[in-house]
Amino acid sequence: MTAKPSHEDTGTTPGTEPAPAAKDTRNTGPGRLLIAVYAVFAISATARAGYQILTKFSEAPLAYLLSAFAAVVYLVATVSLAKPGRTWFKVSVVAVLVELVGVLVVGALSVFDSVNFPHETVWSLFGRGYAFIPLLLPILGLIWLYRRRPAPKQA
Amino acid sequence: MDAYFYIILVVGLVSSLICLIAGILKKAPNDTTILSVAAVELSLLVYLVGSIIRVAGGEHIAGEPWEFWGYLLTALLLPVGAVYWAILERTRWSNFVLAAVGVTALVMAARMNQIWY
Numbered sequence: 001m002t003a004k005p006s007h008e009d010t011g012t013t014p015g016t017e018p019a020p021a022a023k024d025t026r027n028t029g030p031g032r033l034l035i036a037v038y039a040v041f042a043i044s045a046t047a048r049a050g051y052q053i054l055t056k057f058s059e060a061p062l063a064y065l066l067s068a069f070a071a072v073v074y075l076v077a078t079v080s081l082a083k084p085g086r087t088w089f090k091v092s093v094v095a096v097l098v099e100l101v102g103v104l105v106v107g108a109l110s111v112f113d114s115v116n117f118p119h120e121t122v123w124s125l126f127g128r129g130y131a132f133i134p135l136l137l138p139i140l141g142l143i144w145l146y147r148r149r150p151a152p153k154q155a
Numbered sequence: 156m157d158a159y160f161y162i163i164l165v166v167g168l169v170s171s172l173i174c175l176i177a178g179i180l181k182k183a184p185n186d187t188t189i190l191s192v193a194a195v196e197l198s199l200l201v202y203l204v205g206s207i208i209r210v211a212g213g214e215h216i217a218g219e220p221w222e223f224w225g226y227l228l229t230a231l232l233l234p235v236g237a238v239y240w241a242i243l244e245r246t247r248w249s250n251f252v253l254a255a256v257g258v259t260a261l262v263m264a265a266r267m268n269q270i271w272y
């Protein structure tokens with residue numbers, strides 16, 4: 001019995017499968033969807049923070065700086081997830097963890113201290129204004145990063 | 156909400172649905188899914204041309220004009236970027252990327268309508 005070629009299950013031509021050396025990447029399969037959604041959030045968060053800071057910064061400096069911070073986190077997460085290698089993996093882990101802490105802390109503050117956090121950011125109310133995707137994204141991101149973690153260093 | 160929004164609502168939802176089903180059926184991006192995203196791009200272009208004509212004809216955008224145009228131009232880049240990203244690696248997951256375009260365009264069109272009126 002010979003093994004059947006199964007190039008139809010990926011839709012790629014045989015021979016273009018990633019070599020073992022290219023294993024240390026996260027921009028393949030489900031990762032591509034993850035990166036695409038991160039990219040959309042990076043763009044929208046950057047645009048929103050830019051708009052808030054340019055037009056009405058004095059109304060709520062803290063909230064709008066938080067918006068800008070969230071935008072930077074999304075940008076770093078998008079780029080680092082798309083890049084191969086161990087260093088970018090670590091950058092991704094840090095960015096996604098910061099994002100998770102950010103959405104949890106800002107989400108909780110906006111619920112329990114709505115007097116001091118009345119202004120909208122991406123993370124307010126756990127990302128309710130964005131269909132809770134900001135809450136879901138870092139969890140899926142961490143699962144994906146764990147599944148595609150680099151192999152342990154050779155001793 | 157005006158006709159432009161409803162066009163994008165229908166085209167965007169149909170496109171997302173086609174791409175979602177193709178992804179669930181484990182198909183790589185094909186002519187059907189890519190053309191459905193092209194239809195989203197086309198309906199956004201209709202919005203663009205229609206808006207230019209309306210502004211040229213003296214209609215007034217109620218919100219910030221540059222915010223409206225910013226949304227519209229960003230939305231126009233989305234389908235192009237998504238198709239590029241999807242055909243670099245043609246797996247079922249790329250169809251889920253394409254599926255995100257229609258829904259995102261729909262949300263952005265709703266926001267554009269809010270700004271306009």
